Amino acid sequence: MKFRSKVMLLGVTIVLLPMLVSTFAATRLVFSQNEKDAHERIRESTARIIRELQSIEAQYAERGRKYAKTDNLVMYTNVLFRYHKYLTPEGYATVQNSLSVDLTKLKIGLNVDNIEVRDAYNKLLARDASSGAAVPADAAASPVRAPRRDGTRYLLQGGRFILQSTSTIQKRDRLLGYLILTKYLDANFLKEVSGVNGTEVAFFRNNRFLDGTIARFPVTEMAHSDLAHPIQIKIQKTPYSFIFSPIYAEGNDQYYVAVGVSYLKTLQKINETARILIGVAVGAMLIALVLIYFWSGRTVGPLLRLVNAVQAIGRGDLGQKITVESSDEIGLLASEFNQMTTSLQESRSQLEDANRNLFEMKEYISNIVDSMTMSLVVVDSGFRITVVNLEFEKWLGESRERLVGRSLEDLLELGDGALLHKHLLRVIETHETQILTKVHCKIGTRKIVANIRFSPLEDVEQSSAGVVMIIEDITSRVNLEEKLAISQRLASIGNLDAGLAHEVNNPLGIILNYIEVCRMDTQDEKLDSYLKKIGSETERIAGIIQRLLEFSRQSETRFKPVNLPEIIEETVDLVEFKLRKENIVLERDYGLDEAWVMADKSRLKQVFLNIILNAVQSMPGGGRLAVRLAESGDGQGFDLAFCDSGRGIPKEHLSRIFDPFFTTKEVGEGTGLGLSVSYGIIQEHFGTIDVKSTEGKGSTFTVRLKKIASEERSSALS
Ligand SMILES: Nc1ncnc2c1ncn2[C@@H]1O[C@H](COP(=O)(O)OP(=O)(O)OP(=O)(O)O)[C@@H](O)[C@H]1O
Ligand SMILES: [Mg+2]
Structure with a gap:
């Protein structure tokens, strides 16, 4: 990754990280605040409902009992209950209507949904006028029997959840009947009383939804609910938080009021907040990117030029200079770089000069070595060839590239064979020059007579690095010398001139002559045989003289x-x-x-x-x-x-x-x-x-x- 990209990535990270953290923190904050707010509303709503129910209970009990004692009611009830047999149907209806009018007044005053008067046997005697048609005289007893005492209770009646307050109607300790006030605890009631915005309210008996401002929903664990731990419920895909508060218990039945708040708004709020924050983050990031882009351009530009310059130096172009005006570390680096290239240039030209000199020197020396008429061969301490001259190449008919690295002993044989090894070893061990003269050697396939000089080659630490051998081919000189010697020897014989030969030859002829004469004169056989021997030996001398004469002729x-x-x-x-x-x-x-x-x-x-x-x-x-x-x-x-x-x-x-x-x-x-x-x-x-x-x-x-x-x-x- 390029440096500039890294800088930009770093910048973006620096900007983005706090943004993300703060977005997260803000949404958490919004969430918890909203939750707090929701709990507050639930609490308030619950309190209101419970308060209202308690107030209704108390009010109904008090006013109901009070009304049950009024003379009118007692009188009407007494008539309808005890004397109805004596009344004409018209009379009964009139009494009943009068009672109904009174009940209607009470109903309006108490804001109750239904008022009934029943006799001691629970037969309906009258009900408020607005609650429906007049009750016929033979109206059946209510299927639900009111308790025969004063009291208020919650119950389900005809599928309806109600609050019922019962007051006994008596005349001098004789029970005539009951005044029953009924309040429907339905959605309307709940809407009226809850009075807190955004809350949903419902009544439950045990797990059963009775009525509420919200669609029916099932619950399994309301017992775990309290103010600190609302139950999370999804109703028609909307998340809600509900708190269940008990309001009344009878036998095994427990009644609850459930107050809930939808989380939808909270979530929307959170989303909105997050959106705003992310928007801000993106905006900030873009601005940061632009700023970093320009800033990194200014910073990285000189660095890039430095990189290019260093690459150019790598390719061997040392004439690199960089101009950076800034006085920061990069500026310092650039000026140091310029100084470095200058000194590099200087040392390179020095090096080049030295190299040239060295090369010339090497060429000079190798020319000298190659123009030698003698063979030069250098071996290392393992007797492997390291340097040879042109003459040696010629002798072997092979290029030095093929000769270097080979064992000298494979190419050169001295005298009886062991001589080379012996001398090389001696030079390496003693560091002393050895000279061999007129030695017969075999170089490759060639046989020569040579003078050889072995000189020790020492390295910088003065230890033995090998041997320098100079081999002078003296074959033709030796041959010449030998021939010269023969010629000289022959010449000395050739110098026996003919005169001298005659000087010897003539007496020999005379001697031979006389031998013949003597042999003819003597009779002595022994003497004759001696003379014959002398004769033949003398002839042999004469023969030799003859050949010598031929030689010098x-x-x-x-x-x-x-x-x-x-x-x-x-x-x-x-x-x-x-x-x-x-x-x-x-x-x-x-x-x-x-x-x-x-x-x-x-x-x-x-x-x-x-x-x-x-x-x-x-x-x-x-x-x-x-x-x-x-x-x-x-x-x-x-x-x-x-x-x-x-x-x-x-x-x-x-x-x-x-x-x-x-x-x-x-x-x-x-x-x-x-x-x-x-x-x-x-x-x-x-x-x-x-x-x-x-x-x-x-x-x-x-x-x-x-x-x-x-x-x-x-x-x-x-
Ligand atoms: N073909 C050969 N084989 C072996 N030895 C030889 C041969 N030719 C010459 N010689 C040696 O060289 C020597 C000299 O030879 P050279 O012909 O000069 O003399 P010679 O044969 O001994 O005597 P001359 O030739 O005078 O009768 C010989 O005695 C012999 O030892
Ligand atoms: Mg011979």
């Missing part, structure tokens, strides 16, 4: 375009018999019909022969030799691979097999010159020779030679 190399498959075939022809004899299967897989290179044919054949013979010698019990020719990976030349299933070369020998005189063969079996000579020849051809070997499984020697274009070939041939 560079100038004689003659380059011509040659087709590799042809040379290989020619070489294989030379050893075919030997291969069969040694139980070696030869597999040829040339893939190319033509593979032209610039080469000295005979020297190249010598290289291939050396490699094939080495292979044969590594498979004394037979085996398989595969010769494969293919275009080299870079497309610049041809790779010729000799792959044997021989005993392989131990790791520690690998770096030495190209050295002159390195051999593992028995003395006399190998000179150790085969591969070094071959190496020299391939170098002359601007090619390379590489070896891969697994001990016990076999070795592969690969010769790579530069190819020549066909134009080059034809121009060379011409």
